[in-house]
Amino acid sequence: MFNVVVKNKQFQNITVIADVALTIQPGERIALIGPSGCGKTTLLNIIAGLDEEYQHARITNKKLGYIFQENRLLPWLTIQENILLVAPGQIEVCSALLKQLGLENVAHFYPEQLSGGMQKRVSIARAFINEPDLLLLDEPFVSLDEPTADGCRRELNDLVRLHQTTVLLVTHDIEEALTFADKIYFLSPKPATIIHTLNLREMHQRPTKQCLLKEYPHILAGYIT
Numbered sequence: 040m041f042n043v044v045v046k047n048k049q050f051q052n053i054t055v056i057a058d059v060a061l062t063i064q065p066g067e068r069i070a071l072i073g074p075s076g077c078g079k080t081t082l083l084n085i086i087a088g089l090d091e092e093y094q095h096a097r098i099t100n101k102k103l104g105y106i107f108q109e110n111r112l113l114p115w116l117t118i119q120e121n122i123l124l125v126a127p128g129q130i131e132v133c134s135a136l137l138k139q140l141g142l143e144n145v146a147h148f149y150p151e152q153l154s155g156g157m158q159k160r161v162s163i164a165r166a167f168i169n170e171p172d173l174l175l176l177d178e179p180f181v182s183l184d185e186p187t188a189d190g191c192r193r194e195l196n197d198l199v200r201l202h203q204t205t206v207l208l209v210t211h212d213i214e215e216a217l218t219f220a221d222k223i224y225f226l227s228p229k230p231a232t233i234i235h236t237l238n239l240r241e242m243h244q245r246p247t248k249q250c251l252l253k254e255y256p257h258i259l260a261g262y263i264t
């Protein structure tokens with residue numbers, strides 16, 4: 040089980056996150072949804088230990104994978120080298136992942152030689168190479184066109200199902216959250232705090248976006264169109 044507690048995160052004396060507490064069960068898929076700029080990336084960075092000021096809230100003793108909005112591949116390394124950078128020596132696992140993601144023929148290419156969708160698949164492979172206990176996803180497909188994003192979503196879902204990965208997905212796309220998650224936490228505009236929790240596993244049927252807009256207009260007003 041993962042517990043995340045962030046009491047008060049500020050940038051230049053302005054509170055960005057206030058009293059956020061999350062519990063994530065193993066194998067659960069959680070979506071955090073909130074308006075642009077409310078503090079979602081800041082929260083993921085705290086969890087991942089990338090926020091120097093907030094090291095006490097990081098998750099320790101667990102393997103984390105992180106897929107960022109940008110691919111963050113090193114341009115001077117090949118695809119295989121980029122992946123092995125986080126898992127030195129794991130050549131067989133790397134080859135298996137590259138194969139699974141349809142990248143086996145580009146292992147020795149450089150990132151700039153690949154399309155955006157292929158680069159995204161490389162960042163998926165990099166996130167899975169260490170079999171993460173918790174996978175953090177920060178709007179991973181936001182920069183891709185819809186068909187490419189859909190393809191990447193399918194590949195990611197297959198890997199998540201195969202490895203029964205615990206996932207924390209940050210998004211502002213309600214459809215993406217509704218399709219992917221077991222539970223959705225809705226965040227308020229800055230400062231981010233949890234204003235509603237939707238446990239989709241407890242529902243007979245997944246609600247549609249239209250249902251949610253009708254049922255929770257006060258929660259969704261202003262940021263879900």
Ligand SMILES: Nc1ncnc2c1ncn2[C@@H]1O[C@H](COP(=O)(O)OP(=O)(O)OP(=O)(O)O)[C@@H](O)[C@H]1O
Pocket residue numbers: 050051055073074075076077078079080081082211229
């Ligand atoms: N290093 C920083 N210094 C100062 N302010 C920052 C810094 N990083 C983030 N912020 C501010 O904190 C707020 C939350 O930013 P954050 O990137 O976490 O939001 P977000 O919900 O992920 O946004 P988006 O949906 O647009 O990605 C924003 O107002 C942002 O300008």
